[in-house]
Amino acid sequence: MEEIFVPALGMAMDNVVLLEWLKQPGDQVNAGDIIAVIETDKTTLELTSETSGVLGKHKYAVEDEVPAGDTLCVVLAPGEVEA
Amino acid sequence: MSIPDKATSLALLREMMVIRDFEETADKLSLRGKVSGGMHNSSGQEAVAVGVLSALDKFDVIASTHRSHHHTLAKGFTPREIMAELFTRATGISGGRGASMHLGDVERGHFGGNGIVGAGVGIAMGAALGIQQKGDKKVSVGFVGDGGMNTGRTWEAINMAVIWKLPLIVIVDNNQYAVETFVGRVTGGGDLAKRAEGFGMKAFNIDGMDVLEVRKYTSEARARALAGEGPTFINALTYRYYGHNVGEKGQYRTLEEIEQWRTTKDPIDRFIKVVLDAGYASQAEVDELRASVRAEIEDAVAFADSSPEPDVSTIYDDVDSGMLGVQL
Ligand SMILES: Cc1ncc(C[n+]2csc(CCOP(=O)(O)OP(=O)(O)O)c2C)c(N)n1
Ligand SMILES: [Mg+2]
Numbered sequence: 001m002e003e004i005f006v007p008a009l010g011m012a013m014d015n016v017v018l019l020e021w022l023k024q025p026g027d028q029v030n031a032g033d034i035i036a037v038i039e040t041d042k043t044t045l046e047l048t049s050e051t052s053g054v055l056g057k058h059k060y061a062v063e064d065e066v067p068a069g070d071t072l073c074v075v076l077a078p079g080e081v082e083a
Numbered sequence: 084m085s086i087p088d089k090a091t092s093l094a095l096l097r098e099m100m101v102i103r104d105f106e107e108t109a110d111k112l113s114l115r116g117k118v119s120g121g122m123h124n125s126s127g128q129e130a131v132a133v134g135v136l137s138a139l140d141k142f143d144v145i146a147s148t149h150r151s152h153h154h155t156l157a158k159g160f161t162p163r164e165i166m167a168e169l170f171t172r173a174t175g176i177s178g179g180r181g182a183s184m185h186l187g188d189v190e191r192g193h194f195g196g197n198g199i200v201g202a203g204v205g206i207a208m209g210a211a212l213g214i215q216q217k218g219d220k221k222v223s224v225g226f227v228g229d230g231g232m233n234t235g236r237t238w239e240a241i242n243m244a245v246i247w248k249l250p251l252i253v254i255v256d257n258n259q260y261a262v263e264t265f266v267g268r269v270t271g272g273g274d275l276a277k278r279a280e281g282f283g284m285k286a287f288n289i290d291g292m293d294v295l296e297v298r299k300y301t302s303e304a305r306a307r308a309l310a311g312e313g314p315t316f317i318n319a320l321t322y323r324y325y326g327h328n329v330g331e332k333g334q335y336r337t338l339e340e341i342e343q344w345r346t347t348k349d350p351i352d353r354f355i356k357v358v359l360d361a362g363y364a365s366q367a368e369v370d371e372l373r374a375s376v377r378a379e380i381e382d383a384v385a386f387a388d389s390s391p392e393p394d395v396s397t398i399y400d401d402v403d404s405g406m407l408g409v410q411l
Contacts (some may be wrong), residue, residue, distance in 0.1 A: 008116035009330040069116030 002051045002075040004035050008068040016040050016066050023055045029075050036039040036072055049075045084295045089363045093372070095137055095294055097165070099129035099351050100376040102153045105162050106325075108380050109169055113329040117388075118169045122183035123398060125153040127324035130350035131256050132157040132278075133226060134297025134319075138305060144192045144214070144223040146206035148256070151196030154226055156187045158193055162383035163392030166351055172390035179393040180401070200261075203227050206251055211249035222250040222308040224301075230261025232275055238282070241314070247285045250308035252301065253279070253316045258323035263335035277314035278321035291319030292348045295357070322348065 006016050020037040025031055034046045035055070056074040069078050074082060086092060086307025106126045113122050125132070128150075136145070136157035148156045155165055158178060169183050176186050187195030194206050207225025214221055231237055232255060244251040255275060259266045272278055279286035285307065290296050297319055304315035322344040326332055358364050364372070 005115065007114040007330050009114075027275070037097070069114070 001078050002053070003048060003071045004047050004049060004073050004075065005071045006038055006047075006066050006068050009040075011047055016068055018060050018062055018064050018066055018072065019044065020062060021050060021058060025055055025057050025073075027055045029053055029055050030053075034077075038066065047072065051077065053077045053080070084293075084299065086295065086357060086361050087190040089361075091137075092354075092358055092361065092363050093296075095133055096351070096354055096369075097372055097376060098133045098137070098157055099294065099354065100130060100373055101162060101379065102129045102156050103351060104373075104380045104381070105156060105165070106152060108326060109166065110329055112384065113169075116288050117332055119171045119182050119327070120184070120279075121329045122152070122169060123150040124325040124326050125150050125323070127344065127350075128153055128256055128291070128321045130297055130354070131254065131319045131321050134291075134294045135226075135252075135254055135299075135301045137294075138298045138301035139224065140221060142219075143211040143221045144194055144207065145198040145226065146194040146203040146204050146223070147187070147226050148228055148231065149184050149196060149198050149200070150228065151184070151186050151226075155193065155196070158191070159314065160188075160191070160193070162188070162289060162380055163386045166380075166387040167390050168289045170387040170390070172387055172395045174390040177395070178401070185400075200225060201231035201237045203231070204237045205240040207251060207253075208244050208251055208269070208326070208333070211244060211372035213245065214279055215247070218374070221308060222252060222305050224252045224254060226254050226256050227259040228261060229255060229259060229266040229270075229275075231255075232266075232278075233261075233269060239263040241279065241282050241284070241316070244314040248311060248312055251314040252304045253314065254301075255316075255318040255320075256321065257318055258321050260323060260327070260336070262327045263333050265335070275318040276316065279318075282314065284314050284316055286316035286318070288318045289322065291321035292344075292350045292353065294350055294354050322351075398405040 017039045019039050023035050029049050031052045032048055034048050036047045038045050053075040056076055058073055060072055103126055106124045110124045132153035168177055169181050172180040173179050176188055184196050184198050187193045194210055204225035204227050207223045209221035227237055232343045276286040276288040287300055291298050300317050355369055
């Protein structure tokens with residue numbers, strides 16, 4: 001199971017907003033696919049999956065503020081179920 | 084090259100494994116926001132740190148750089164106290180005030196990491212002058228990156244060490260990049276050891292992915308320094324596996340280049356082969372060693388996570404030597 005999360009990349013990561021979901025729960029995901037787009041004070045960032053599998057639940061909705069370090073969703077490997 | 088005895092060899096291997104596991108673990112935690120201010124991952128550069136520090140005496144002095152976890156671990160500081168510092172907890176080496184770039188403890192011969200590129204050699208030169216003045220039987224080691232090789236202060240310090248024959252060893256932890264700048268593009272003359280030779284010192288370009296080679300050259304440099312023969316310059320060629328700082332994924336080098344270094348030159352893989360060939364351990368014993376390292380780093384994370392933040396009432400501690408009488 002891979003967690004897709006908002007990386008803490010600098011000191012000014014206070015206001016991260018979820019801009020867009022590119023994958024829906026249950027979608028097939030391939031390694032390298034963009035899962036979500038977030039916006040920080042400085043830039044927009046595409047979050048990609050490193051592994052292939054099936055997308056789990058969205059833990060945040062578009063326009064939500066997300067604390068740096070928090071998980072947005074998981075990518076489930078074959079046979080895995082979400083907790 | 085002659086191989087040290089079994090206990091020493093296994094200790095070298097274990098220390099490199101500790102550094103790798105520590106760095107990869109801390110990198111992940113940093114992305115999760117656990118490490119205030121981020122950090123610089125030294126994965127790939129283990130042989131430089133362990134080769135140098137294993138050739139030194141406990142009382143020898145080091146001064147490090149902004150990328151200092153590997154030097155600090157190899158100097159004998161524990162994963163617990165370093166991880167706690169990264170988490171800015173009261174139990175960290177610097178009491179939680181310094182985070183990743185300010186690991187150090189003068190009492191234990193570590194004159195600190197710092198955020199100023201090229202500063203480490205100057206600090207170590209000052210310590211070497213102090214050692215000489217006091218007539219102590221020890222040496223001082225200044226670490227510097229390839230980027231720091233093109234700052235003026237580094238060479239001012241080296242020049243002083245040469246003219247005063249100071250017991251200084253300069254180690255270039257040459258991971259070939261200064262953020263996104265490739266060393267080959269910015270090194271006038273192309274050969275760092277030749278540059279240092281121009282200052283009138285013994286200077287070597289060595290394989291920084293070979294722990295035994297680094298250890299040998301450092302050991303010889305130390306013997307010369309103790310014999311009053313002055314400083315030595317060692318340019319150890321190595322490679323940084325991760326971005327310059329956590330989360331940095333630059334476009335300045337190819338994934339193939341990284342893969343090439345990791346798969347053909349990795350200092351841990353290479354030394355495991357040496358240990359296996361010498362009959363010092365079986366593959367199963369190497370696996371056990373790795374598992375024991377994993378447990379130690381997990382313990383360090385748990386320790387850091389459960390440690391308290393520094394108390395606000397201590398905010399003025401360590402601001403001055405006590406002579407100014409600053410009080411809250
Ligand atoms: C005097 C100074 N100039 C610039 C910087 C910004 N900076 C931080 S690290 C770095 C690159 C240093 O490269 P190198 O010396 O090769 O060390 P490495 O990061 O590879 O370990 C730079 C330019 C700084 N911290 N200090
Ligand atoms: Mg460098």
